[in-house]
Amino acid sequence: MTTQTVLEAVRDGLAEEMRRDATVWAVGEDLHVGGLYGQYRDLISEFGPDRIVASPISEAMIVSAGLGGALAGTRPVVEMRIADFALSAIDELINQIAKARFMFGGQARVPVVVRLPQGMVTGSAAQHSQSLESWYVHVPGLVVLAPSTAADCKGLLKSAIRCEDPVIFIEPRAIWQSTGEIPECDHCVPIGEARLVREGGDVTVVTWSAMASVAHKAMEACVHSGTDVELLDLRSLWPWDTGAVLASVRKTGRLLVVHEAVQVCGLGAEIVATVAENVDGELRRPPRRLGAPRAPVPFSPPLETAYRVTQQNIEQAIREMVAA
Amino acid sequence: MTAIGQNERIRALALLRTMLRIRRFEEVAEIAQRAGEIPGTLHLSIGQEAVAAGVCSALERTDLITSTHRGHGHSIAKGASLVAMMAELFGRASGTCKGKGGSMHIADFSVGMLGANGVVGGGLGIAVGAAQGLRVRGSNAITACFFGDGAVNRGPFLESLNWAATFRLPVLFVCEDNGFAAFTETARVTAGAGPAARAEALDIQNVVVDGNDVIAVADAASAMVERLRRKAGPAFIHAQTYRLRGHTIADQGAYRDAETHSRQELRDPILLMRQRLTDWNLSEDMQKLQLQVEDDISAALAGARAAVFPAPESALAEVQDIGAPA
Numbered sequence: 228m229t230t231q232t233v234l235e236a237v238r239d240g241l242a243e244e245m246r247r248d249a250t251v252w253a254v255g256e257d258l259h260v261g262g263l264y265g266q267y268r269d270l271i272s273e274f275g276p277d278r279i280v281a282s283p284i285s286e287a288m289i290v291s292a293g294l295g296g297a298l299a300g301t302r303p304v305v306e307m308r309i310a311d312f313a314l315s316a317i318d319e320l321i322n323q324i325a326k327a328r329f330m331f332g333g334q335a336r337v338p339v340v341v342r343l344p345q346g347m348v349t350g351s352a353a354q355h356s357q358s359l360e361s362w363y364v365h366v367p368g369l370v371v372l373a374p375s376t377a378a379d380c381k382g383l384l385k386s387a388i389r390c391e392d393p394v395i396f397i398e399p400r401a402i403w404q405s406t407g408e409i410p411e412c413d414h415c416v417p418i419g420e421a422r423l424v425r426e427g428g429d430v431t432v433v434t435w436s437a438m439a440s441v442a443h444k445a446m447e448a449c450v451h452s453g454t455d456v457e458l459l460d461l462r463s464l465w466p467w468d469t470g471a472v473l474a475s476v477r478k479t480g481r482l483l484v485v486h487e488a489v490q491v492c493g494l495g496a497e498i499v500a501t502v503a504e505n506v507d508g509e510l511r512r513p514p515r516r517l518g519a520p521r522a523p524v525p526f527s528p529p530l531e532t533a534y535r536v537t538q539q540n541i542e543q544a545i546r547e548m549v550a551a
Numbered sequence: 552m553t554a555i556g557q558n559e560r561i562r563a564l565a566l567l568r569t570m571l572r573i574r575r576f577e578e579v580a581e582i583a584q585r586a587g588e589i590p591g592t593l594h595l596s597i598g599q600e601a602v603a604a605g606v607c608s609a610l611e612r613t614d615l616i617t618s619t620h621r622g623h624g625h626s627i628a629k630g631a632s633l634v635a636m637m638a639e640l641f642g643r644a645s646g647t648c649k650g651k652g653g654s655m656h657i658a659d660f661s662v663g664m665l666g667a668n669g670v671v672g673g674g675l676g677i678a679v680g681a682a683q684g685l686r687v688r689g690s691n692a693i694t695a696c697f698f699g700d701g702a703v704n705r706g707p708f709l710e711s712l713n714w715a716a717t718f719r720l721p722v723l724f725v726c727e728d729n730g731f732a733a734f735t736e737t738a739r740v741t742a743g744a745g746p747a748a749r750a751e752a753l754d755i756q757n758v759v760v761d762g763n764d765v766i767a768v769a770d771a772a773s774a775m776v777e778r779l780r781r782k783a784g785p786a787f788i789h790a791q792t793y794r795l796r797g798h799t800i801a802d803q804g805a806y807r808d809a810e811t812h813s814r815q816e817l818r819d820p821i822l823l824m825r826q827r828l829t830d831w832n833l834s835e836d837m838q839k840l841q842l843q844v845e846d847d848i849s850a851a852l853a854g855a856r857a858a859v860f861p862a863p864e865s866a867l868a869e870v871q872d873i874g875a876p877a
Binding site: 249250252254277278280282283285287288290291292293294295296297298299300301303318319322323327328329330331332333334335367368369370390391392393418419465466 | 615651652659661665670675676677680682684685687706707710714717718868869870872876
């Protein structure tokens with residue numbers, strides 16, 4: 228085991244895959260200087276400018292480079308810098324990458340990883356903060372991942388690069404610098420499996436990405452005050468681990484889904500609906516969701532605080548759900 | 552009568568053959584669509600065949616192309632099977648895309664045809680990205696992308712040209728200018744001195760060519776492809792042609808200028824090539840060619856009619872391996 232930040236872990240994960248497979252390459256803005264956050268630091272010196280391609284600010288072309296590169300027999304890793312910027316390439320993501328295999332009758336395989344550093348950081352405001360994971364989960368053809376820990380970010384990035392399907396890889400921008408233990412050797416995390424953070428019998432809390440770290444603190448506080456919380460970090464959003472969620476909810480009888488995205492039509496709605504369709508007579512409380520209000524992310528600190536889902540919000544929801 | 556060499560004769564007949572295969576394929580498909588045998592609409596390239604035939608004559612089988620929603624001609628010129636293509640239009644299991652794509656998504660990766668595209672300008676970035684991928688693989692193949700005059704007003708046009716020029720990628724940009732962006736005369740909505748001037752502004756080698764003169768297109772393409780193979784960066788051809796049919800089969804083209812249309816009918820690229828080959832005393836060869844093409848088209852049509860529809864469950868196949876539809 229070694230201790231690394233999320234940033235160091237994903238940097239190493241990409242480097243390992245590029246060493247393992249000469250058809251893996253990366254493309255995006257500022258990669259020659261390590262990318263916006265340093266997640267590509269020094270890779271150009273090892274792999275050269277043909278495999279660490281520092282691109283113009285051309286989001287549509289960056290994603291197209293991934294698709295065209297895949298159709299030409301390579302495995303591109305596409306960097307979008309901030310998840311919001313992918314909206315300038317939504318045709319390329321939704322009309323082209325997600326459908327190429329199907330509409331060409333299986334002739335095309337599109338092993339592309341599209342990296343989306345996502346979510347709110349202090350002062351990032353309306354166009355640099357959105358969590359739009361449910362859009363991608365809605366689109367057939369895409370795998371959607373949203374890990375939170377250093378080990379999972381590394382292990383799922385490596386699995387994503389090896390995956391034959393196009394993967395939307397959502398990265399927890401707000402906790403890039405958080406540290407975690409990374410297993411040695413070739414650490415890959417299977418796609419589609421939730422991580423059981425804590426086993427408990429009173430209430431199931433399901434979350435992902437940066438919100439997992441907030442939920443973790445809330446879980447610890449609730450456990451300290453006597454509530455036996457079970458916490459699941461979903462990690463994979465499509466496919467998501469319905470088996471783990473249903474089994475947990477059948478045990479606890481209570482479900483709280485927490486995400487940073489706007490609550491309306493967020494992925495929480497799908498999870499709650501799936502539970503409602505499958506868990507009959509075993510619920511002790513109606514399921515609940517916690518997400519952002521249906522408003523753009525504001526700038527000023529007090530507005531931001533009012534907007535975001537906080538540790539206190541989660542604790543309060545848990546307390547309300549387990550109250551007699 | 553002009554005397555021509557044997558090589559020139561073979562080349563000219565091959566170009567005419569490709570154009571005839573495209574023309575007859577589309578004429579037959581048009582009838583089949585109107586008869587209800589082909590679902591959906593068709594975007595026909597009748598009148599534009601010289602661009603596809605001329606450009607693809609300069610490419611190798613291992614080179615890659617991307618195409619447009621009006622892509623039958625590019626596929627045929629790149630060497631796709633007429634039988635599999637017609638079956639695809641008919642929505643049959645033996646189609647190039649197993650009946651999942653249809654006319655607008657026709658593709659044949661076995662001959663380097665990476666797909667027609669339902670989005671105007673959709674193929675530009677894919678061609679440039681494919682060139683980038685070929686570079687990673689150390690391949691010497693080149694890519695060509697066909698796009699219409701409507702696409703030059705979309706953002707991906709600039710992004711793709713700038714990218715290919717910046718990274719000196721071997722991409723042949725072919726603006727197949729048929730005069731119309733759907734129902735709008737493109738000139739009405741396009742500023743500046745034309746597509747080639749936009750390439751010129753990015754220092755991309757460019758040429759304007761009569762897109763109804765198949766030999767002129769083939770010569771221009773050969774010269775540009777030679778540059779690409781020397782790794783001299785991307786190149787751009789503005790081929791000026793004319794769409795003799797509507798945007799789709801349903802479009803009668805009421806917005807067209809009648810006088811221009813009549814004049815353009817006389818500049819039909821196949822008509823022009825026939826006149827030239829008659830001058831070259833090749834009438835007999837042309838007749839033989841015509842009969843061969845008719846046989847090929849009849850076989851494609853019969854094959855499509857006889858082919859089975861895909862099994863319903865294949866609607867959910869080949870979406871994705873992980874998280875596949877239940």
